[in-house]
Amino acid sequence: MWKRILCGILASLTLLSCCACGNKEQQAPKEKPSSNAVDPKPADPDVKPEPQPEPEPEPEPVPNAVVNPLTGEALEDESLVNARPVAVMLNNIHYAMPQHGTSDADMIFEFNVEGSITRMVAFYQDPSKVGTIGSVRSARACFIETIMGMDAIYVHAGGSAEAKRMLRELNVDHISENAGEVFWRDAERRKTMAIEHTLMTSGERILNYIDKSSFRREHNEDYSYPITYVENATPAGGEAAEHVVVKFSGYKQGYFDYNAETGLYQISQRYSTLGTVDPYMDGNTGEQVAVTNLIVLRTTVANSGDSKGHMNIDLKGGNVGMFFCGGKAEPITWKKATTNDPFTFYHEDGTPLELQVGHTYVCVIGLNADLTYEG
Numbered sequence: 210m211w212k213r214i215l216c217g218i219l220a221s222l223t224l225l226s227c228c229a230c231g232n233k234e235q236q237a238p239k240e241k242p243s244s245n246a247v248d249p250k251p252a253d254p255d256v257k258p259e260p261q262p263e264p265e266p267e268p269e270p271v272p273n274a275v276v277n278p279l280t281g282e283a284l285e286d287e288s289l290v291n292a293r294p295v296a297v298m299l300n301n302i303h304y305a306m307p308q309h310g311t312s313d314a315d316m317i318f319e320f321n322v323e324g325s326i327t328r329m330v331a332f333y334q335d336p337s338k339v340g341t342i343g344s345v346r347s348a349r350a351c352f353i354e355t356i357m358g359m360d361a362i363y364v365h366a367g368g369s370a371e372a373k374r375m376l377r378e379l380n381v382d383h384i385s386e387n388a389g390e391v392f393w394r395d396a397e398r399r400k401t402m403a404i405e406h407t408l409m410t411s412g413e414r415i416l417n418y419i420d421k422s423s424f425r426r427e428h429n430e431d432y433s434y435p436i437t438y439v440e441n442a443t444p445a446g447g448e449a450a451e452h453v454v455v456k457f458s459g460y461k462q463g464y465f466d467y468n469a470e471t472g473l474y475q476i477s478q479r480y481s482t483l484g485t486v487d488p489y490m491d492g493n494t495g496e497q498v499a500v501t502n503l504i505v506l507r508t509t510v511a512n513s514g515d516s517k518g519h520m521n522i523d524l525k526g527g528n529v530g531m532f533f534c535g536g537k538a539e540p541i542t543w544k545k546a547t548t549n550d551p552f553t554f555y556h557e558d559g560t561p562l563e564l565q566v567g568h569t570y571v572c573v574i575g576l577n578a579d580l581t582y583e584g
Contacts, residue, residue, distance in 0.1 A: 277334045279315035281438025281566035286335060291427045293382075295336045295415055296356040298365040299329040300346040301461070303480040305406035307492035310342035317500075318571045321510055322349045324518035325460035330355060336412030340493050343409035345392065348372035351522040351573070353381060358551035360428050364391070364415060366408050369519055379548070382424045384415065391418045435553045435561070442502070442565035443535025449584025450538035455505055455572045456579035463572060465503050467536040473499035474533065476570065501567025503533035504554065506543050510575035522573065530554070531580065534565050538582055 275287045284290055294315070299308055301319070311317065314331035322328045330352045333339055348368030353375045356363045363383040368376065376383055386392055391414045398407040419426065451467040453474070464477035464486055476489040476498045488497040507530055509523040527544035532554070541562055542555045552571075554562040574580065 276438070277315060278434040278436075279332055279334050280568055281564070284335065286337075289335050292334065293424075293426060293428055294332045294334045294359060294361045295412075295419075296330050296332050296352075296359065296361040296363050297342050297410065297415075298346050298348060298352060298363070299331055299342075300344045300406055301327045301329050301478075302406070303478075303483055304402060305344050307490045308343070309409065309492040310339050310412075311489070312491040312494055312496065312498045313339045314568065316569045316571065318352070318355050318573065319457070319463070320349070320351045320522055320573045321457045321461070321520055321575075322351065322522075323520065325458035327457050327461050328352070332359060332361060333412065336415055339412035341409055341411050342415075343395070344398070344406050345386070345408045345410055346405070348376065348383075349519070350375055351520075351524060353379070354524045354545075354548050355552075357381065357548050358545060360432055362419060362424055364410060366392070369517075371519070382422075384418060388418055391415060435551055437561065437563045438566045439563045440566060441535070442563050444532065444537045444539035447537030447539040448582070449536065450533050450582040451536045451584050453503060453505075453533055453538075453582040454580070455574060457572070457574055465533065465570075467533075468499070469536065471499065472535065473501055473567070474503050474570070475499045500570040501534065502564045502569040504530060504541075504569065504571045505533075505580055506530040506552075506571065506573045507576050507578070508573060510573075510578075524573075528576070531582075532562060533582070536584070 275284050275290050276282060277284050278290065279294060297310070299311070301308070308329075311329075311331060313333065315334050316332040317329050319327050319329045328346055328349065331342070336342075345364065345366045348363065348365040350369070350371045352365075353363070353372055357379065363376075363381055365383060366386040367373075368385075375381070384391055386408060392408050392410050394404070394407045395409050398409075451469075453465040455463040455465070457463065460481050462479040464479065465474040466477070467474050477486050478489050479486045490496065491498055506528065508528045509521075511521050513519045513521045524545050526546070527542060530541045530543050532539050532541045540557050542557065542559075544553045544555070545551070554564075556562055
């Protein structure tokens with residue numbers, strides 16, 4: 210009997226011991242993590258951390274609503290936003306260098322006009338801040354078609370027979386050299402140059418004349434510029450084009466070298482009579498002229514056969530060209546339906562070409578004229 214009692218006591222003690230061990234395991238407190246502990250990375254590589262919200266982008270500056278329609282730059286004088294620009298005819302023969310006022314031009318168009326020489330027309334939306342401009346030369350038909358499309362007031366010194374006819378028949382608002390208060394002959398230039406290279410004008414004189422004239426000073430309500438300007442118009446995927454050479458003729462070539470620091474194409478010219486490539490300088494500033502946008506347009510350029518070798522340049526319809534900006538190049542097309550229509554520019558897919566905010570230089574050359582560029 211004592212054996213049975215002893216066995217029962219041992220069994221009871223064993224049961225109590227097991228229960229005590231079990232309660233100890235269940236009630237053991239978890240280790241409290243240190244305040245400096247770092248959460249371990251998940252062991253499973255497929256488990257990704259919760260995505261963090263992206264910071265909101267900084268708001269872009271609101272563009273100035275009052276901008277120069279020829280450059281996209283802000284206009285100090287808001288009243289000029291709808292003003293007709295002034296277009297001045299410029300000499301471009303090496304005997305007449307340097308030109309004056311070209312660095313202030315919003316847009317410049319250059320054509321091969323007579324034999325192998327070129328001339329330019331410079332557009333100014335706000336001529337009031339431009340000093341001396343010149344030397345001023347005679348009108349040509351291609352320039353009249355260009356300024357008519359821009360609804361500009363044309364400043365020139367005489368013109369070819371065809372140009373004079375167009376000025377008369379198209380009723381072009383223009384200022385010629387017979388407006389004596391607008392022009393003067395530069396005495397210093399006269400010492401070393403032929404008299405035809407010495408006719409000068411200024412923004413102030415032009416505006417004073419316009420204020421007294423009957424010219425319409427603003428665009429008509431239905432007029433609008435077809436060009437849109439953006440902060441960066443560098444051709445996406447464009448070819449490298451940091452050095453561009455445009456051959457107008459055997460006499461004149463234009464050189465455009467991209468400066469990555471300024472984002473501008475610096476302009477130089479080569480005349481066969483000199484045989485050197487020389488910077489295209491503005492006589493007002495003594496600095497090399499540079500532009501943001503370079504456009505080269507191709508069309509039919511042919512000698513008219515007259516005694517002076519005037520060139521016939523077809524600006525009706527349209528054709529192909531190249532656009533250079535930011536050291537890159539892309540093929541484009543252009544259109545100009547009528548004399549009164551402006552040039553319009555397009556990507557190869559037919560969408561409108563946007564220009565970069567800044568000044569623009571347009572070269573018009575023959576269908577087979579040499580155009581080379583490289584990085």
